[in-house]
Amino acid sequence: MITFLRLKCVNSCVLYRLLHILVLVYVWIPSVSAQTISTPAAFLGYTLGDQFTTHDRLIRYFEIVATQASDRCQLIPYGQTYEGRPLVVMVVASAENKKRLEEIRTNNLKITGVLDGTPQLNMPAIVWLSYNVHGNEAVSSEAVMEVLYQLLNPADADMQTWLKNTVVLLDPCLNPDGHERYVQWYKQVANQPYQPLPYAREHNEPWPGGRFNHYMFDLNRDWAWQTQQESQQRMVLYQQWMPHLHADFHEMEVQSPYYFAPSSKPYHQVLTPWQRQFQQYIGDANRKYFDKNYWLYYTRERFDLFYPSFGDTWPSFNGAIGMTYEQGGSGRAGLGIVRLEGDTLTLKQRMDHHVAASRASIEVVSTRAEQVVKEFKAYFDQARTSPKGTYKSYLIKTGGEPQRVRSLLNLLDRNGIQYGYVTSKQSASGFNYLNGKKESVAVEENDLVISAYQPKSVMLQALFEPNPTLEDSLTYDITSWAIPYAYGLQTYGLSERWADNQLSTKPKTKTAAQTAVIEKPYAYLATWKDIHDVAFLSTLLKAKVRVRNTEVPFEMNGKSYAPGTLLITRAANESLGDRFDKLVTEAAKKEGVTLMPVKTGFVDKGSDFGSDYVHFIKAPRIALLTGSSISPMGFGAVWHYFEQQIHYPVTVLDISQLGRTPLFHFDILILPSGSYSSLLTDRMTATLKDWIQAGGKVIAMEEAAETLGEKVDFEWKKKAPDKVTPKKIVSPTDTLKTYANRERDPIQQLVQGSIYRVTLDASHPLSFGYGDTYWALLQNGSTYELMKKGWNIGYLKTDAYVAGHVGGKYKKQLQNSAIFGAQEMGRGQVIYMAESPLFRAFWQNGKLLFSNALFMVGQVP
Numbered sequence: 029m030i031t032f033l034r035l036k037c038v039n040s041c042v043l044y045r046l047l048h049i050l051v052l053v054y055v056w057i058p059s060v061s062a063q064t065i066s067t068p069a070a071f072l073g074y075t076l077g078d079q080f081t082t083h084d085r086l087i088r089y090f091e092i093v094a095t096q097a098s099d100r101c102q103l104i105p106y107g108q109t110y111e112g113r114p115l116v117v118m119v120v121a122s123a124e125n126k127k128r129l130e131e132i133r134t135n136n137l138k139i140t141g142v143l144d145g146t147p148q149l150n151m152p153a154i155v156w157l158s159y160n161v162h163g164n165e166a167v168s169s170e171a172v173m174e175v176l177y178q179l180l181n182p183a184d185a186d187m188q189t190w191l192k193n194t195v196v197l198l199d200p201c202l203n204p205d206g207h208e209r210y211v212q213w214y215k216q217v218a219n220q221p222y223q224p225l226p227y228a229r230e231h232n233e234p235w236p237g238g239r240f241n242h243y244m245f246d247l248n249r250d251w252a253w254q255t256q257q258e259s260q261q262r263m264v265l266y267q268q269w270m271p272h273l274h275a276d277f278h279e280m281e282v283q284s285p286y287y288f289a290p291s292s293k294p295y296h297q298v299l300t301p302w303q304r305q306f307q308q309y310i311g312d313a314n315r316k317y318f319d320k321n322y323w324l325y326y327t328r329e330r331f332d333l334f335y336p337s338f339g340d341t342w343p344s345f346n347g348a349i350g351m352t353y354e355q356g357g358s359g360r361a362g363l364g365i366v367r368l369e370g371d372t373l374t375l376k377q378r379m380d381h382h383v384a385a386s387r388a389s390i391e392v393v394s395t396r397a398e399q400v401v402k403e404f405k406a407y408f409d410q411a412r413t414s415p416k417g418t419y420k421s422y423l424i425k426t427g428g429e430p431q432r433v434r435s436l437l438n439l440l441d442r443n444g445i446q447y448g449y450v451t452s453k454q455s456a457s458g459f460n461y462l463n464g465k466k467e468s469v470a471v472e473e474n475d476l477v478i479s480a481y482q483p484k485s486v487m488l489q490a491l492f493e494p495n496p497t498l499e500d501s502l503t504y505d506i507t508s509w510a511i512p513y514a515y516g517l518q519t520y521g522l523s524e525r526w527a528d529n530q531l532s533t534k535p536k537t538k539t540a541a542q543t544a545v546i547e548k549p550y551a552y553l554a555t556w557k558d559i560h561d562v563a564f565l566s567t568l569l570k571a572k573v574r575v576r577n578t579e580v581p582f583e584m585n586g587k588s589y590a591p592g593t594l595l596i597t598r599a600a601n602e603s604l605g606d607r608f609d610k611l612v613t614e615a616a617k618k619e620g621v622t623l624m625p626v627k628t629g630f631v632d633k634g635s636d637f638g639s640d641y642v643h644f645i646k647a648p649r650i651a652l653l654t655g656s657s658i659s660p661m662g663f664g665a666v667w668h669y670f671e672q673q674i675h676y677p678v679t680v681l682d683i684s685q686l687g688r689t690p691l692f693h694f695d696i697l698i699l700p701s702g703s704y705s706s707l708l709t710d711r712m713t714a715t716l717k718d719w720i721q722a723g724g725k726v727i728a729m730e731e732a733a734e735t736l737g738e739k740v741d742f743e744w745k746k747k748a749p750d751k752v753t754p755k756k757i758v759s760p761t762d763t764l765k766t767y768a769n770r771e772r773d774p775i776q777q778l779v780q781g782s783i784y785r786v787t788l789d790a791s792h793p794l795s796f797g798y799g800d801t802y803w804a805l806l807q808n809g810s811t812y813e814l815m816k817k818g819w820n821i822g823y824l825k826t827d828a829y830v831a832g833h834v835g836g837k838y839k840k841q842l843q844n845s846a847i848f849g850a851q852e853m854g855r856g857q858v859i860y861m862a863e864s865p866l867f868r869a870f871w872q873n874g875k876l877l878f879s880n881a882l883f884m885v886g887q888v889p
C-alpha cells in the first residue's frame with residue numbers, strides 16, 4: 029500500500045492504472061480462491077464412482093485443491109515409489125490452525141518427548157487417514173477425493189466445526205504402483221457399460237494383481253520392518269507428526285458388507301485401557317452413519333490387533349488410536365458386481381461407505397479432542413517414566429557382530445527407538461534370549477543398550493517381547509517376531525533400568541595405533557555374517573575381483589576366523605594391477621565392511637590360503653522363476669533381495685519360457701514358493717535333472733521343494749500326517765467335529781509364524797556364518813523327513829520350540845523334521861528349503877543362509 033501511494037505521487041497515469049488493476053486482482057484472488065474449490069466431478073469430468081481414477085489424475089486433483097485452498101491446505105510430497113510415482117500427504121486444517129501448523133506439529137512432538145520442551149495441551153488433535161495400501165482395493169483413492177472436498181466445503185458445517193479442533197492428514201494412495209497395476213488393467217478390459225456378472229473378465233484380475241507394490245510386497249505388513257521404499261519414506265513423515273488417530277482403509281471379499289472397530293481379539297497386551305475403550309467410541313461413531321443409511325456392517329470379528337507391523341497396530345503401539353476399515357469389494361468388484369444375494373454392489377456404494385467412515389473418524393476425535401490429546405500425553409509420559417513390560421532394558425552383545433548390529437540399528441532408527449553404547453566394562457544379569465535362561469553376563473565397552481524408558485517404549489516392548497501373550501489363537505498373521513531371534517543377536521532382557529548417563533550416544537572408535545596398516549597386503553580378509561557382507565561380495569564379483577572363502581576355521585596373528593571368511597588374495601587378481609587395493613577398499617567402505625589386511629597366506633592353525641579347503645567363489649549366473657502359478661510374495665522377496673539388498677544381477681524367467689530357455693546360460697535356478705504340479709511334468713523334470721547333473725544348482729523353496737521331492741530321484745519327502753489316537757474313546761460319537769468350531773479346529777494343524785531353534789550342520793557351507801544354530805520363523809504347514817543320503821543341514825530336534833502359536837497336533841509333527849537340505853546330483857545339486865529365509869525381508873538372520881545357497885554351496889577349490 030505504501031508503494032502504491034508513493035507512485036501515485038509521481039502522477040504517472042499509466043503506472044497508476046496498472047497498479048490499480050494489480051491491487052484489485054491481488055485483493056480479489058484470495059477471496060474467491062478460499063471459496064471456490066473444484067469438486068472432484070468438475071476436475072475429473074465424471075462423477076466419482078462412475079470410473080476409476082488413474083494415480084496421476086488423483087495427485088493432480090490434490091495439487092489443484094492445494095493451490096485453491098492454500099489458506100487451509102498443505103500438500104507434502106514425501107517420496108516416490110519404485111516405479112517413480114509420487115507419494116504425497118495433504119494436511120487440512122481450519123484457516124486459523126493452518127497458520128500455526130508447524131507449532132501444532134512440534135508441540136505434538138514435545139508431548140511425545142521426541143522433542144524437548146514443555147508442550148501445551150490446548151492444541152488440536154491430529155487425525156491421519158491412509159487410503160489404498162493394497163493397490164487393487166482402489167475404492168479408497170476415489171473416496172479420499174470426496175473426503176478432501178467435504179473437508180474444504182464451507183457448506184459442510186459439520187466438517188468446518190470439527191476442523192476447529194482437529195487437523196486432518198490424508199494420504200490418498202500408499203501404494204501407487206499397485207493401484208496403477210489394477211486401474212490400468214481394469215480400464216483395458218472392462219465392458220461398456222460394466223458387466224456385473226462375476227464371471228466376466230473385468231472381475232477376475234490376472235496374476236499378480238494390484239494388491240502388492242512393485243516388488244510384490246504387502247505394504248500393510250511392512251509398517252515396523254520398513255523394508256520397502258514406500259514404507260521407509262512414509263514413516264519418516266508419519267513420525268514427524270505422530271497422529272492421535274490413524275485409520276487404514278481397505279477392502280475385503282465381495283460378499284462381506286463393511287467392517288469397523290471394535291477389533292476382534294486377540295489384542296496385543298501392550299494396548300492401553302484407553303485404546304481399548306476408544307475402539308468402542310469408533311464403533312459408536314460409525315454405526316450412527318451406517319444405521320441411518322440402513323447399511324450392513326459387522327464389528328469385533330476377523331480383524332485383530334496383534335502382529336505389530338500392520339497399519340492399525342503400528343500406530344497403536346506408537347500412541348495412536350489405530351484402526352482398520354474394510355469394505356466388501358476389492359479387485360473383484362470393479363464398477364459393479366452382482367453378489368450372491370442378487371443385488372449389485374457398485375463402486376459408488378463402496379465409496380459412500382468409506383467416506384462415511386472417514387467422517388466418523390474425524391468426528392469421533394473432534395468430539396473428544398481434549399481428552400484425546402490428554403490421553404496421548406499420558407501414554408508417552410508413562411512410556412518415558414514408568415514403562416510396562418518385564419524388561420526395563422535390553423543388552424545386545426556387539427563383539428564380533430558389527431554388521432548384524434548395523435542392520436539392527438537401521439531397524440531401531442526407522443522406528444525412532446533410541447539406544448546407547450556401554451562406556452565401561454561391568455557385569456549384569458538377565459534373560460538370555462538365545463538359550464532361554466536367566467544368567468550373568470560380562471558387559472563390554474560398546475555393547476548396545478536399549479532402555480525401555482523412552483518415547484517409543486511400547487513399540488520397543490512389542491518388538492522385543494520374547495513370546496507375546498496370545499489371548500486368542502484365531503489370528504490372521506504370524507504370532508512371533510522377537511527381534512533378537514530375527515537378527516540372530518545375543519541379547520539379554522534386564523529387569524533393571526540402565527542409567528542413561530552411563531551410556532554414550534556413539535561407540536568408542538579404535539585409535540589409529542590400534543588399526544593395522546599394511547602396505548600392499550598379501551590378502552584382505554572379511555567376515556561373513558550379514559547381508560552387508562554379501563553386498564560387499566556382490567560388488568567385488570561384479571568388478572571381476574576374485575574372491576575365495578575358507579571351509580574350515582583358521583587362526584592368524586592370535587585371531588580366529590570362522591568358516592565362510594572371505595579371502596581376497598592378491599594372487600589371482602594380478603590382472604587388476606594397481607586397481608586391486610582401491611576396488612577392495614572402496615567396496616568395503618561402501619558396505620561398512622571392516623577389512624583385515626594380512627602379510628602372509630600362512631596360517632597359525634587351520635588351512636593355508638592355497639589349500640583345497642579354500643574355495644574359489646565363481647560368480648554365479650542366476651535365473652529366478654516367476655509367473656502365474658508362483659506366489660507373488662515368494663517371488664517378490666527373492667527379486668527384492670537381488671535388486672535392492674545385494675545388487676546382484678538376476679534373470680527373471682517366466683514359467684511359460686522355462687521349457688524354451690537353454691539352461692546352460694545359468695548356474696543357478698531359483699524356484700520360489702508356488703504351485704509346481706503342472707510345470708514340473710516328467711519331461712521338464714528330466715530336463716532339469718540333466719542340467720543339474722551337468723553342474724546346475726536348483727534352490728527349491730517351500731512348495732517348490734515339496735513338489736520336486738515327489739519326483740523320482742529327488743530325496744526331499746513330505747512327512748505323512750501323524751496318526752493321533754484319541755485317548756479314552758467310549759463311543760465313536762466322542763470324536764465328532766462341532767460345527768461352531770469349524771474355524772478353530774484347523775488351527776490345531778497350524779504353525780502360525782512361530783520361532784524354532786534349527787540345529788545346523790556347522791561344517792556345511794549352507795551354515796557358514798551361523799555356527800550350529802539358526803532361529804527360523806516357521807509358517808508353512810508342511811513337515812519333511814530327514815534325508816537318508818542327502819545332507820540334512822538344518823533340522824528340528826524334539827525341544828526346538830521357542831515362541832509363537834503352534835497347534836497341538838502340529839507341534840509333535842514338527843519334531844525331528846528337516847528344514848534345510850542339500851542333495852548332490854552328478855556335478856550339481858538341489859538345495860531344499862522348507863521355509864523361506866527371505867520371508868517379508870524382515871527376518872534379517874535368514875538372508876545370509878539364502879546367500880550361502882547362492883555363493884558358498886557347491887564351490888570347488
Ligand SMILES: [Zn+2]
Nearest residue numbers: 162165278279
Ligand atoms: Zn487391504
